[in-house]
Amino acid sequence: MPAPLTLATQRWTLLQLQFLSRKLGRAPKLPPHLQTGVRGEFEALFYLRRLGYTVVERRWRSPELNGDLDLVAWEADTLCFIEVKTRTARDMTPASLAIDGPKRSMLQRMATSYLRSVPREPDGNILTRFDIVSVYLLDDRIECE
Numbered sequence: 001m002p003a004p005l006t007l008a009t010q011r012w013t014l015l016q017l018q019f020l021s022r023k024l025g026r027a028p029k030l031p032p033h034l035q036t037g038v039r040g041e042f043e044a045l046f047y048l049r050r051l052g053y054t055v056v057e058r059r060w061r062s063p064e065l066n067g068d069l070d071l072v073a074w075e076a077d078t079l080c081f082i083e084v085k086t087r088t089a090r091d092m093t094p095a096s097l098a099i100d101g102p103k104r105s106m107l108q109r110m111a112t113s114y115l116r117s118v119p120r121e122p123d124g125n126i127l128t129r130f131d132i133v134s135v136y137l138l139d140d141r142i143e144c145e
Contacts, residue, residue: 011046040086040135041070047133047144048073053080062113067106069114071133078127079118081111086135095134104130 005013021027030038045055048071057072071082083103085095099107107130120126136143 007046007049014042036086036088036137037084039137041084043086043135043137043142044082044084044133044144045071047135048082051075057114060110060114062110065106065109065113067110069107069110072114078129079115080129080131081107081114082131082133083107084133084135086137088137090136090138095136096132099132 018027041058045058048055053073053075055071055073057069060069060072061067069081070084071080073080073082083099085098087095111128111130115126115128118126134145
């Protein structure tokens with residue numbers, strides 16, 4: 001059995017496939033700001049995996065609600081709902097402050113909808129929490145926090 005690919009190799013391979021898809025004209029046509037968001041979610045996914053999270057959903061959508069959960073991941077026995085905010089520059093205001101009251105309410109409703117679909121023991125509660133990952137796509141590097 002071949003050795004599993006390292007996270008760095010997996011990330012590199014997916015980036016190459018995305019590049020090839022764009023080159024062949026098969027990539028989804030998204031406005032630049034949405035392309036930035038998708039790239040930030042990609043970088044956050046690998047950032048969290050390096051920290052030991054097990055990512056189980058990416059861009060999860062509820063059939064009855066508008067919006068999506070950027071990432072859903074387990075950290076040990078805690079299910080984390082992760083909102084990713086991506087910026088191409090560091091401003092005076094952190095990216096995480098873009099999550100206001102209405103956005104928080106929407107995320108709570110989405111998480112509740114997601115939890116209804118998770119199988120569990122009859123008396124089993126699932127520990128949950130909400131996280132924010134700020135991704136900065138800078139000219140010479142990528143920073144996640």
